[in-house]
Amino acid sequence: MASPMLLFLTLCSPLFFLPTLKPTEAGKELIKQACHTAEVPEVCKQCLESDKRSSKTDAVGIANIIISCLISHSSNLARNMSNLASNPELNSTESAYQHCFLHCSDAKKALNSAASDLNNGRYDSAELSLREAALKQGTCRYEFVSMNETYVPLNVNFDLKVFDILTVAAFRIIEKL
Numbered sequence: 001m002a003s004p005m006l007l008f009l010t011l012c013s014p015l016f017f018l019p020t021l022k023p024t025e026a027g028k029e030l031i032k033q034a035c036h037t038a039e040v041p042e043v044c045k046q047c048l049e050s051d052k053r054s055s056k057t058d059a060v061g062i063a064n065i066i067i068s069c070l071i072s073h074s075s076n077l078a079r080n081m082s083n084l085a086s087n088p089e090l091n092s093t094e095s096a097y098q099h100c101f102l103h104c105s106d107a108k109k110a111l112n113s114a115a116s117d118l119n120n121g122r123y124d125s126a127e128l129s130l131r132e133a134a135l136k137q138g139t140c141r142y143e144f145v146s147m148n149e150t151y152v153p154l155n156v157n158f159d160l161k162v163f164d165i166l167t168v169a170a171f172r173i174i175e176k177l
Contacts, residue, residue, distance in 0.1 A: 028055070034062050034173050043162055044169045060118055063173040067118070070133065070166050071111045073159045077140070078104035080156050100140040107136035123177040130174065134167045
């Protein structure tokens with residue numbers, strides 16, 4: 001008796017009539033959800049859509065892809081800071097660039113920890129590692145703000161801004177896990 005009633009309720013349920021999503025559509029929906037609150041959603045979407053895995057992954061995978069983009073930007077920043085620190089024309093601000101290089105390197109280590117924590121289901125630890133990376137990058141940015149005459153190339157400013165945008169997106173995803 002319970003079976004016919006259950007069948008009737010299932011067929012009458014509005015959820016029964018919702019279309020099922022193909023894996024690529026599900027991935028696009030996750031990307032949309034992950035990026036809709038970002039300050040610049042296009043940056044977030046570009047990061048996610050640049051990775052083939054994004055169309056067939058879950059929220060943990062989406063967070064890992066964003067962290068991979070963050071690691072890439074940290075590597076670019078560290079490389080740029082190292083180059084700027086060794087530029088003889090920028091000798092007066094060499095220490096700021098050297099400090100920033102170290103902060104970017106530390107941020108990259110924290111991001112690698114966050115990715116590992118995500119993969120092992122330690123979401124709170126992943127969030128703490130992501131927070132640590134954000135603090136390291138923030139300290140780098142502060143180095144430039146505190147030294148008004150410090151020259152910051154456009155590509156460095158761009159990578160710092162993208163890092164902020166993607167960090168917020170990663171936080172929002174990890175908070176929901």
